[in-house]
Amino acid sequence: MLRSQHxxxxxxxxxxxxxxxxxxxxxxxPSPDNxxxxxxxxxxxxxxxxxxxxxxxxxxxxxxADRLPRSESIVTPPSHCxxxxxxxxxxxxxxxxxxxxxxxxxxxxDTPIGAGVPLREALSGVGLAAPWAVVGCAHPVAALILGGLxxxxxxxxxxxx
Ligand SMILES: [Zn+2]
Numbered sequence: 001m002l003r004s005q006h007x008x009x010x011x012x013x014x015x016x017x018x019x020x021x022x023x024x025x026x027x028x029x030p031s032p033d034n035x036x037x038x039x040x041x042x043x044x045x046x047x048x049x050x051x052x053x054x055x056x057x058x059x060x061x062x063x064x065a066d067r068l069p070r071s072e073s074i075v076t077p078p079s080h081c082x083x084x085x086x087x088x089x090x091x092x093x094x095x096x097x098x099x100x101x102x103x104x105x106x107x108x109x110d111t112p113i114g115a116g117v118p119l120r121e122a123l124s125g126v127g128l129a130a131p132w133a134v135v136g137c138a139h140p141v142a143a144l145i146l147g148g149l150x151x152x153x154x155x156x157x158x159x160x161x
Pocket of ligand 1: 081082085106107110111
């Protein structure tokens with residue numbers, strides 16, 4: 001009797017082991033495919049967040065690259081049109097968007113803004129976000145450093161040319 005009870009107990013102990021192996025095959029634990037999708041989502045989300053930051057930094061660097069060679073402050077006066085001196089409203093300070101909405105011209109005096117401004121803003125945004133979009137979640141520090149270098153390179157090219 002005792003032997004048969006042990007045999008039954010041993011038999012029951014084996015079944016959960018089989019069930020565990022079936023569960024592993026069912027995909028509850030990270031598989032290479034799941035991990036790849038998670039990384040891609042992480043990269044995409046990070047890039048979506050970095051893009052507007054890069055646009056804003058590019059816009060600020062645009063202002064700095066315009067004023068610093070003239071020995072002007074980058075803080076005061078607030079952003080204004082070089083042609084008519086009109087102070088820009090918050091709605092006219094949105095990188096890329098303002099340029100498109102104003103069709104590339106000052107709202108006050110109709111002076112063309114120049115396509116280089118939105119182009120460099122866009123390149124700054126893409127430059128900061130692109131490395132993260134590729135390897136950001138696997139190598140975050142390297143992605144941010146490379147993004148920062150690309151962002152800086154856009155402004156450096158503007159100052160040299
Ligand atoms: Zn103007």
